[in-house]
Amino acid sequence: MRVKEALERYREMLAEIDRRCAELRRRYNPRMPCGYECNLCCLNTATLFISAVEAFHLREGIERLPREVRNAVFEGARRASRRILELGKHPKDLTREEAVEILRGRGEGICPLLIGGVCACYDHRPIICRLWGYPIDTGGRVVCCEKTFPPEKLDELEPIPYHRYWEEAQRLSRELLGFDRSYPMCYMILTVCYLPLKAIKPLFDKTGG
Ligand code: SF4
Ligand code: SF4
Incomplete structure (x- = not known):
């Protein structure tokens, strides 16, 4: 696994994303209550695919x-994983569609990183967390939270190509880290973020990840 190289490339991509977000804020001065007045986007993300x-x-x-x-973060991830197991699934086997629904509306679905109502790892949050709230192109569809940029302005805004960044993150993960797919956040927190580095690769080799 070429972790250092993958992270260097990833940080370059994040810098570009952050620049684009800053430019949209500069040009349109949107209301951005994310993180301090509103955390709705973090309430069903324990199973967000990353x-x-x-x-x-x-x-x-x-x-x-x-x-x-x-x-507290690890405990939140364990809670989510335990609930998924109780529901008869294993977190690593969920499809993206199943992951979106399986903990919806349950306390265990809240992002393990949401501590005291704020993101405990704001500077290290995943790509979609950086972009949600901005007009984004998900690959053929432009979406945006109505609380931030007014819907009537959507047509004149140039959306950020989220799908391109997501594909690039998957490519780096595949080519430099050996992961053929993405997994729910709670599972990634308890493996990639928790285990010693040398224990990670065999785990994902074994599971076909
Ligand atoms: S990583 Fe942070 S911003 Fe993303 S869902 Fe979790 S708490 Fe929210
Ligand atoms: S994007 Fe919208 S719903 Fe999500 S946290 Fe920001 S204001 Fe709330």
Whole structure:
């Protein structure tokens, strides 16, 4: 696994994403209540699919947290995983469609990183968390939260090509880290963000990940 190289490339991509977001804020001065007034987007994301390179980046953020906060993050991920097992599935086997629905409306579905109502790893949050709230192209469809950019402005905004960044994150994960697919956040937190580096690759080799 070429973790260092993958993270370097990923950080370059994040810098580009952050630049595009800053440019949209500069041009349109939207209301962005995300994170301090509103955290609706974080309430069903324990099973959000993330790529391996996003998970390795998250690992860096989690390592820097105070121990109690870090433990709370791992406990949140365990709660979500336990509930999924009780519902008869294994987190690593969920399809994206199943992952979206399986914990919807349950406390265990809340993102393990949402501590005290705020994101504990804001600087290391996954790509979609950086972009949700901005007009994004998901690959043929432009979506945007109505609380941020006014819907009537959508036609004149140039959306950020989320699908391109997501594909690039998956490519880095595949070519540099050896992951053929993405997994729910709770599973990634308990494996990529938790285990010693040398224990990660065999785990995913074994599961066909
Ligand atoms: S990583 Fe942070 S921003 Fe993303 S869903 Fe979790 S708490 Fe919310
Ligand atoms: S994107 Fe919209 S729903 Fe999500 S946290 Fe921001 S304001 Fe709330």
